[in-house]
Amino acid sequence: MESRYLPKAIEKKWQEYWESEKLFSVKEDPSREKFFLLEMFPYPSGRIHMGHVRNYSIGDVLARFLRMQGYNVLHPMGWDAFGMPAENAAIKANTHPAKWTYENIDYMRSQLKKLGFSYDWSREIATCDVDYYRWEQLFFLKMYEQGLAYRRSSYVNWCETCHTVLANEQVEGGACWRCDQPVIQKEMDQWFFKITDYVEELLEYTEKLPGWPERVLVMQQNWIGKSYGSKLVFPLESGDGEITVFTTRADTLFGATFMSIAPEHPLVEKLCKGKPQEKEVLQFVERTKLSKRSDRETELLEKEGVFTGSYCINPVTQAKMPIYVANFVLMAYGTGAVMAVPAHDQRDFEFARKYGLPMKVVIKPQDAADIPKVEELTAAFEEDGVLVDSGTFSGMTSSEAREAITAGLAEKGRGERTVQYRLRDWGISRQRYWGAPIPIIYCDRCGVVPVPQEDLPVVLPTDVALLPNGASPLPVHEPFFKTTCPKCKGPARRETDTMDTFVESSWYFARFASAGYDKGPLDFDRVKYWLPVNQYIGGIEHAVLHLLYSRFFTKVLRDMGYLAIDEPFQNLLTQGMVIKDGSKMSKSKGNVVDPDEMIHAYGADTVRLFCLFAAPPEKDLEWSDQGVEGSFRFLSRVWRLVADNEEALKSATPYAGSAELSKTLSELHRKTHQTIKKVTEDIRDRFHFNTAIASVMELVNQLYQVLENPSQEAQFWPVVREAIEAVVLLISPIVPHVAEELWRTLGHSKSIMNVPWPKWEEDALQAEEMLIVVQVNGKLRSRITVSPDAGKEELEAAALGDGRIQDFIAGKPVKKVIVVPKKLINIVI
CATH class of the missing domain: 3.10.20.590 (Ubiquitin-like (UB roll))
Structure with a gap:
């Protein structure tokens, strides 16, 4: 064999061999224990980056390790291919999103193959393929039938830059998750998925996912935002309506002195109509709607409002409470109305001081002898305490009063104990072109009409001219939107909104389990064998968006009879970022390392080894050129172990553990089995590939020490061969190309992937001294x-x-x- 380690000479050879032998293709086999291993599939942006390399290297080590342990491993790959970036890039490049997307898929697929990842490419899917999204349209129709998909007018998050609506989960700090531009509130007709129908189960099952990181579960629990409180009703002074609020502090009701409502509240126009304040109110409403959502959410926001000219009645004091439209109240939270208790809520305190509104102290600290005077307050007292100036409830503790006041109002039909969730229904309408069409038709006679199932798929047309401002061309593309009503056969118009791309990624894992099936979206028996995903790997940034939506979709498909599981992902690993020069790799920071260049210079195995050795998977990885060079040197040392001793190793049979050994060979034999145990447990139990690699390095060091002074003992080369074979087997999931080459050089005739994972001998672990x-x-x-x-x-x-x-x-x-x-x-x- 070649004396030097030359990765270019071996890597393409083994990649072609694996593909020709279909070593990664799997089928259902009830006689074997299955393992579904999945990394979050990528968006086909054009080139893979080091974050991809790290993520997929982690998954590939596990896939190869588990195969060698006898599992029937499903390890698929596909493309999250719809979305705005494709449109924007296509507009910029004066091409079509489909052409741009499929060219990128071809290139990125070749990159992944160059890295030797063990994917079952026969199951490859792209979510922009009609054969994929046709089934998504079927799910939509079934959800529509069950009331889980519905349309309504609402104030939505609108990104002016992307020309589309965003779900609440896609607004990060008041900005668009894609372009980071400010999000405003806009009233539009939108399609929603009723995720709130599953809110309690989604919350409950966060306690039934022990294989998930605690911080991800906490993030989902916080986003669902379950809170116990009271729903209280405030009649309008005019007698022709009421305002309902949700509060966790019913004990402060006697201190409520005014009402704050959101600019988007449906009662605003009615409350100000015909009043002297009407013009001012409507101007304030329009101005506030156009302000950044992030500004309205921050604690540092200057609280502003305007009196509507109307009043409501405090249900316990019967006092008139002026109703203000306030910029800090959002329709997306609660009921869009807040009872203002300025003495006991800091935000209300600041607002009341600004506009000269009354305050009333109704809670005092438990250990305080005197009731604080309003004029002496410098801030609101927001803690629990003892009620004062609260009628028959005075003297009660806050917790006692919350129950008692609500119960008293419930008897009068003015209140009830209730639970509220922060989670809102998932708005899936997107006003962009490159997405799955929503299968709905609008008819002037028949109204909203679902596309008949037999007419699916509704195909996204490819003969459209993209608009330079990014807006969707579908509303002006007559061949698409002009159609016939399925009911009355009269002229009708198609829905021109497309589905949120997170819909595609909410069920792709199930399609992988029955890829190619054409009689329906899922083959029940096949998905029953493979699902749930045993190990899912991806970034923490998807903790709420993708992971929550996937959990919801799984429960919906379960209830439709397509799936037999409650949760999609049994275990979750959220890997850290790849950083360089102290910050995450990104083009804008100019610190990107091109994987292709690294593969060309050092080989795929070196890149994989460095990504796995430099840090444990859950931690951030600091890129180091010296570290990459060190990884290459280590592989060269392993290579020379075989190359320099090829003939002697081929003529030896691995030590079987029966003959007496000298102290040196006994220590090497013991180290071999200690390393097998260590690597096995590090990979299987902890995913600590870095410490597993370090232990193999120790064994390699010991081998070199032993080989410095070869002895004439009969068992010398058998013990050395046993150790070298262990090294090659143990590193094979990490650096598969070099491992295959060395394994064959040692005289083996079958792929190292088909060799069982080595087992340690307990007796060999025991030191003689x-x-x-x-x-x-x-x-x-x-x-x-x-x-x-x-x-x-x-x-x-x-x-x-x-x-x-x-x-x-x-x-x-x-x-x-x-x-x-x-x-x-x-x-x-």
Whole structure:
């Protein structure tokens, strides 16, 4: 074999061999234990980046390791191919999103193959394929039938830059998750998925996912935002309506002195109509709607509002409360109305001070003798306490009063205990072209008409001219939007909104389990065998968006009879980022490392090895050119172990553990089995590939030391071969190309992937002698070598008989001897 490690000479060869032999293709096999391993599929942006390389390397190690352990492993790959970036890039490049997308898929697929990832490419899917999204349209129709998909007018998050609506989950700090531009509120007709129908189950099952990171579960729990409180009704003074609020502080109701409502509240126009304030109110509403959502959510926002000219009635004090439209109240949270208790809520306190509104203290600290005076307040008292100036409820604690006040109002039909969730229904309408068409038709006679199932798919036309401002061309493309009503056969118009791309990624894992099936979206028996996904790998940034939607979709498909599981992902690993020069790799920071260049310079195995060795998967990985070079040097050392000793190794049979060994060979044999145990447990139990690799490096170092002075013992080369074969097998999931080459060089005829994972021998782990630390009065004074089987008395005698210990004792009486088995002995004098 070649004496030097030359990755270019071997990597393409083995990639072609794996593909020709279809080594990664799998089928259902009830006689074998399955393992569905999945990394979050990529958006086909054009080139893979180092974050992809790291993510997919982690998955590939597990896939190869589990195959060698006998599992029937499903490890698929596909493309999250719809979305705005394709449109924007196509507009910029004066091409079509489909052409741009499929060209990128071809290139990125070739990149992934160059890295040697063990994907079952026969199951490849692209979500922009008609054969994929036709089934998504079927799900939509079934959800529409069940009331889980519905249309309504609402204020939505609108990104002016992307020309589309965003779900609440896609607004990050008041900005668009895609372009980071400010999001405003806009009233539009939109399609929604009723995720709130599953809110309690989604929350409950966060306690039933022990294989998920705690912080992801907490993020989902916080987003769902379950809170216990009271729904209270405030009649309008005019007598022709009411305002409902949700509050967790019914105990402060006697201190409510005004009402704040959102500019988007449906009662605004009615409340100000015909009042002197009408013009001012409507101008304020329009101005506030156009402001950044992030500004309206921040605690630093200057609180502003305007009096509507109308009043409501406090249901316990019967006092008139002026109704204000306020910029800090959002329709997306609660009921869009807040009872203002300025003495006990800091936001209300600031607003009341600004507009000269009354305050009333109704809660005092439990240990306070006097009731705080309003004029002396410098801030609101927001804690629980004891009620004062609250009628018959005075003297109660806050927790007692919350129950009692709500119960009293419930008897009058003005209140009830209730639960509220932060989670809102998922708005799926997107006003962009490159997405799955929503299968709905609008008819002037028949209204909203679903596309008949037999007419699916509604195909996204490819003969459209993209608009330079990014808006969708579908509303002006007559061949698409002009159609016939399925009911009355009259002229009708298609829905021109497309579905949120997160719909596609909410069920793709199930399609992988029955890819190619054409009689329906899913083959029940096949998905029953493969699902749930045993191990899912992806970034923490998807904790709420993709993961929550996938959980919801799984439950919907379960209830439709397509799936037999409650949750999609059994275990979740959220890998850290790849950073360079102290920040995440990105084009804007100019710190991107091109995987292609690294593969060309060092080979795919080196890139994989570095990504796995530099940090544990859940931590951020700091890119290091020196680290990459170090990884290459290590592989070169492994290569030379075989290349420099090829003939001797081929003529030897691996040691079987029966013949007597010298001390040097015994230590190498023991180290081999200790390494097998360590690597196995590090990969299987902890995903600590970095420590697994480090332990193999230690074994390689020991091999080099042994090979410096080859002995003439009959078992020398068998023990060395046993150790080298272990090295090659243990690194094969991490660096598969070099492992395949070395395995064949050692004389094996079948792929290393078809070789069982090595097992350690318990007997071989046991050292013939053990080093024990000896302390005198807790201070290290000596070390002794003893048999691993030595008992307490033997250990005491050996320690007390040690020459250095006798010098320290020097005739002083020994009070006691403390023995910690296999670790240390402490002599107290």
